[in-house]
Each structure stands twice: as C-alpha cells, then as structure tokens.
Amino acid sequence: MTVVVENLTKRFRRGSETVTALDDVSLVLAPGELTVAAGPSGSGKTTLLSIMAGFETADAGTVRFDSPLPTGSDPLAMTWRDLAFVPQALALLDEMSVRENVDLPALLDPPAAAERGEPADDLLARFEIGHLADRYPSMTSGGEQQRTAVARALRLHPPLLLGDEPTGHQDRGRIELVIGILRAHAYAGNVVLISSHDEAVISAADRVLTLADGRLMSDKRTGVRR
Template sequence: MTVVRLSEVGRVHDEGAAAVHALRGVNLEAAAGELVAVMGPSGSGKSTLLNLAGGLDLATTGTVLVEGQDLAGVKDLAALRRRSVGYVFQDLNLIPSLTAVENVMLPRELDGVRSGQARAEALAVLAEVGMEHMAERFPEEVSGGQRQRVAIARALVGERRLLLADEPTGALDTRTGDEILQILRARADAGAAVLLVTHEPRYAAWADRVVFLRDGQVADSTDTPLESAR
C-alpha cells in the first residue's frame, strides 16, 4: 500500500524575477514497509520535498497524497500531521521546558488523547528507542544522541504511518548514527513508510531505495542499496 505519493510536484518560492524553483516535476512514492533515502547536493530540494510530503508546505503544482488524501484539499493539516505523519527535524525542535516524556506526549494531547493514555504511549515509544530511563530529564540534561532519540520517539508516537527524517544523524557520531538508522529501519519493517534525507552513503545503505535529487529534479532512483553498512 502506497502511503505517500508525489505526482509531478513543483514548488516555486517568490514570484517574477525572484522566483526560485525548489522542485520541478518530482514523482516519488513510498509504500508501507519501505524506507526510501533521498540524497543530493545542498540546495537540490531535499528538505523541500520532505516539507511537501508532510504537509508543512504545499506544492505549487502537482499533487501530494498521504494515505489517499490530497493535501491541497485538507482543511486541518496540523491534525493530519499529528495522526499520520511523524517528522524528525534537523534542529529537533524539542521544547526545552518539557521533559522527554512530556515532549513525546504533546502531539497526542493536542489530538485530544487523555493525559494518562498519552503518557503511557509516550513511555512505550521511549522504551522502543532506548530512552525510557531518561523520561523525566529535560533536553539540556541529555546528550545530543539522546535528544535525537527523544525527537524520533515524538515522531513515532501514535503509530503514524509516514515518518519523515531530515538528516537525523547529522550531528551524531557513527555508532549513534547507526543506532538511529536501526530504529528507522525497524519502524519501516513494522509497516511504516519512511523518507530519510541523508548525505551519508552508509546510512542510505539501510534503505530499500535511493532517490537522487539535483536542481529540484529526480536525477536517478535505484532499488539496489548502496554498499551495506549493516
């Protein structure tokens, strides 16, 4: 089952002489159980692609479907993201005044889940990423790798079917980066669709498919993993 599909998607920033074509005619899809790595040079449109796939931005042309819903026609994109899409941002976006478990609980509480249930779900997913023992710590009290795990737990909570990760290993050492990729791979194997932006071939090797962007267009796509780092 296809979870996300981008069809002839374009994204233009600004207008007239200042117009910048961030994406041009991009076709991409990810199915349940599939991890797709997106690679390309800086400025090629990788982060823009993730923003469109997750409804953080809307396409100028083309269509983006998440679980069959055309995002251009969704009235409450924030609600759709909370229920269907998990996003791991480059800068994590953890709230410093909330503990790890409170950060993970937040999207569920915003979606109307009672506090007790939201906490139970948050603790379960923190255990999945090996952070249950740090549940009551604040972001500044844990390491960079541990903060990344909390951010991933927040993206996973609620059994979201689409997981988007923008350079989730960028600030991590190799061992911790490998552990993060194991978590993303396990979630894909459990039935989610995962889109991973990375510049590291060793992490792209965990993917089922690698898509290469250049100048806002898909330059190549391969179903053959790169040399395995596993």
C-alpha cells in the same frame, strides 16, 4: 497507505532571482521499505519533505495519500497519528521534560494513544535516553535531543513518518540504532522517508532517491532488505 507525488514544482524568489527548489518531481512511496532522499546541500530534500507534510505549498503538482489516513487525507487536519515529522531543527519543547516531549503526541490525542502506539518509557529505553527522561531537552546533548525527536515521531505508530536528516547529530553506533528502529517501523507496514547525505544511512536504505538541483535524478532499490 501509499503516497503519490505527482509533478511537484516549487520555486523560491530571491529578489530578481528565482530558485527552482523542486522541478517536476514524481514518485510513489509504498509501505514496507526505508526510503532515503539523498543529494547535495540545496538539492531540494527539505523542500520535498515539507511539501509532503503540508508545511509548504507547491507551485504545481500534487501529493495524494492513497488510503485514507485515520483522521482523513486533508494535510491540515492530520495529526501525529497520521503523519509524524522529524524536522531538521527538532522543535522540542523546552518547558517539558524529555519524557513529556516523547509523550506529547499522546497528550494531544489520548484516544489514539489508548488505541495504538508505544509507551513513552519503552521508546526512551529503545533510543537509549531512558536515564534522561526527567531532564529538559536543553540539558541533553544534540544527539540525545535528536533521538528524543525521533522517539516522539514514533509515539502513535504513524503510517507515514518523514524525517529531515534524523541522524545528522549521531555517532556511528547511534546512526545504526536510529536507522534500525526506523527500518523496523517501515517493515511493520508503514511509509518511512528520510533525507540524508550520510553514506552510512544511504547504504542502509532499501530505496534511494537522488535529487540534484530540485530534480529527481535517480530512484534505485538497493535490494538490501534485512
């Protein structure tokens, strides 16, 4: 599957002031590489990911999914099996245990879970949170909660994974752990786009998109495939 973003523009009005959060951004994301959207705070990273995920609408431009997703290409009809998102604020459910949070996409879509994906306990082990499986997320650290949210996103092995600073709460070692797992997901033939301003993440990317004031300033392949 390929994601084609064409001429995306998004403005926010604040009183009499207008902020251009995205300014005519075009790009194509292909499977098989870990792409990082970099750029300073306020440059438009979250806005780009939110529009791609269908959480926000653009003022102009389009997002197209080139091959049909399992449940079709209408963003409003997409589920965890199509597109998985790791929001900056994580959005874990605190009435459910860590294991149940990771398993949520499977609970919502049993046929997809039967057909594909990775068991929740395997994901918990890979993300080094297996010992926390029966706790509520609020009884775990910020880094552990973030790894729970990334594990949940991978539960149904989605062809498109978007993560908004998915390593922002991790220490060096765990940044490597999470990035290694996300890169492996990309190399398995999926589209993976995450935002970050962390040098450790940027230097591990196959492709780096740099945003500034809503504009795509550069789009570089790093050639670091490993």
